[in-house]
Amino acid sequence: LPELVTREDIRGDLQTHSTYSDGAFSIEEMVQGAIELGYEYLAITDHSKRVTVANGLDEKRLAEQIEYIERLNEKYPDFKILKSVEVDILEDGSLDLPDDVLKELDIVLCSIHYNRNLSREKQTERVLRAMDNPHFNILAHPTGRLIGSREAYEIDIYRVMEEAAKRGCFLEINSHPERLDLTDTNAKMAKELGLKVPISTDAHTIDNLNNIRHGVSQARRGWLEKRDVLNTYPWKELQALLKR
Numbered sequence: 001l002p003e004l005v006t007r008e009d010i011r012g013d014l015q016t017h018s019t020y021s022d023g024a025f026s027i028e029e030m031v032q033g034a035i036e037l038g039y040e041y042l043a044i045t046d047h048s049k050r051v052t053v054a055n056g057l058d059e060k061r062l063a064e065q066i067e068y069i070e071r072l073n074e075k076y077p078d079f080k081i082l083k084s085v086e087v088d089i090l091e092d093g094s095l096d097l098p099d100d101v102l103k104e105l106d107i108v109l110c111s112i113h114y115n116r117n118l119s120r121e122k123q124t125e126r127v128l129r130a131m132d133n134p135h136f137n138i139l140a141h142p143t144g145r146l147i148g149s150r151e152a153y154e155i156d157i158y159r160v161m162e163e164a165a166k167r168g169c170f171l172e173i174n175s176h177p178e179r180l181d182l183t184d185t186n187a188k189m190a191k192e193l194g195l196k197v198p199i200s201t202d203a204h205t206i207d208n209l210n211n212i213r214h215g216v217s218q219a220r221r222g223w224l225e226k227r228d229v230l231n232t233y234p235w236k237e238l239q240a241l242l243k244r
C-alpha cells in the first residue's frame with residue numbers, strides 16, 4: 001500500500017454553505033469552526049440562483065458576499081476565507097452566473113442539481129461544455145448519487161476525468177455520508193490519470209465540518225496519498241494548482 005492521506009494532512013475545506021443560501025450558520029461562525037479544526041482556509045460555496053429552494057445567490061447577492069468576505073479576511077489575518085460559489089450547470093452546459101462575477105472568485109465549484117435524467121452522452125457533453133468555461137475549477141458531487149435513495153446519473157466519468165486533466169479542472173470527493181461521491185474506485189481512477197482530488201464536506205452546519213473524516217476514508221480506499229489531495233496544499237500552492 002502507498003502512504004495514504006490522513007485527516008491531519010487536510011488544510012482546509014473546499015465546499016461549505018452559509019446562511020447566504022441554505023446553510024444554518026453565518027460565514028463567520030463557519031470560519032470559527034474551521035479554525036477550531038486547525039484549518040488554514042475555508043471556501044464559502046453557497047448555491048447559485050437556479051437553486052431557488054436553497055435561496056441561491058444571484059449576481060448582486062454574490063457580489064455583496066464577496067465584499068463581505070474581503071472585509072472579514074481583514075479580521076482574520078492568519079486565516080484565508082476563499083470567495084467561492086457552488087454554481088449550477090444548466091441543461092445546455094452553461095453556468096448559472098455570468099463570467100464577470102465568477103472571475104472575482106478564488107475558486108469555482110460547479111454542480112448538477114437539475115435535469116439528472118439526460119442520456120449518458122448528453123450528460124457527459126453537458127459537463128464537458130461547462131468545463132470549457134475558463135472559470136470552472138471543481139465538479140462537485142460528480143455523479144449525484146445519494147446512498148440508499150438515488151442512483152448516480154448516467155455519465156462517462158472516465159471521459160470527464162480525462163478532459164478535466166487536459167483543462168486543469170478537478171472532481172471532488174464529497175464527504176457527506178449520503179454522497180461519498182466520487183466512489184473509492186473513481187478516486188483511484190483519478191489518481192491513475194494524474195488528477196488531484198479535493199476532499200470537501202459540503203457542510204451546512206459547523207458540526208458537518210467533521211464529516212471530512214468520511215471523505216478521507218473514501219480517499220484512502222481509493223489509495224490516495226497526501227500529494228494526490230488538493231486541499232493538503234497550503235493556499236498559495238493550491239492557488240497555483242487552480243490556475244488553468
Ligand SMILES: [Zn+2]
Pocket residue numbers: 086111113140141
Ligand atoms: Zn450541491
